[in-house]
């Protein structure tokens with residue numbers, strides 16, 4: 001009967017909800033010990049100049065090495081942590097590692113490159129955000145322009161005015177604001193008109209179907225528009241030579257993607273920078 005069917009559907013739905021809730025509770029329980037036991041690690045994905053492959057910076061990405069489950073990808077725990085607020089602790093833990101690393105480069109008179117950090121939606125609304133960043137930059141003696149803040153496009157949707165105000169005050173303090181996941185949200189055009197952004201990261205979805213005429217038209221013109229607006233562009237998710245040459249043809253040079261480097265432990269990123277510094281010294 002129809003009634004029977006409806007009940008069965010609910011039962012299945014209920015079961016799904018229950019296991020989803022259980023998974024969420026599991027993450028909540030585990031994350032506390034993860035922070036205490038150093039299971040969260042800083043990975044960095046290099047950003048390169050596509051013309052010569054030179055590393056021009058990096059993005060800090062969290063990795064969770066769970067003692068039983070192995071490597072847990074961010075998409076499986078970040079949404080949960082955004083719900084329960086724990087993302088703020090995780091972000092600050094990762095940021096501190098970034099500031100500490102850059103502070104060390106600075107002290108040792110090594111070449112500094114910007115390593116951007118992700119600011120979660122929740123964190124972007126936290127009144128203490130600026131305070132935390134200023135404390136870290138002072139404690140580790142890192143010039144603020146070396147830690148650009150990546151904010152996801154959708155973070156700007158609620159309380160746009162409040163967000164602009166907070167971003168502006170961070171920019172006045174020397175931090176750079178980068179809009180992440182550009183092209184996946186809604187209020188993009190308004191935002192470009194109303195807010196000063198230092199950088200835009202074009203989402204990998206945007207460059208996925210380059211074989212389509214329409215896609216190429218949209219990408220080429222979006223890049224031209226952003227360049228005319230004076231916004232620095234980074235393209236995310238470059239995986240093929242075809243994408244690379246098309247984007248270079250559009251006048252876009254800075255990118256991040258598996259074609260160049262995957263995210264790596266900060267120690268490996270450091271080795272890459274060191275190698276580059278040596279090569280530079282030789283050609284000088």
Ligand code: C2E
Nearest residue numbers: 061062074091094118119120237238239256257258259263
């Ligand atoms: P995102 O900030 O847009 O980071 C870029 C993501 O794209 C990373 O995934 C990176 O590994 C992936 N990626 C880079 N190049 C390629 C490519 O060529 N192909 C493909 N398929 N993927 C590529 P990841 O590390 O899994 O992170 C996913 C998302 O989780 C990030 O997206 C970011 O929103 C969030 N996230 C990661 N670490 C943190 C963190 O420490 N704090 C916060 N708040 N969010 C984080």
Ligand code: MG
Nearest residue numbers: 059118150180
């Ligand atoms: Mg990012």
Ligand code: MG
Nearest residue numbers: 180181201236
């Ligand atoms: Mg991104």
Ligand code: MG
Nearest residue numbers: 181203204236
């Ligand atoms: Mg993205």
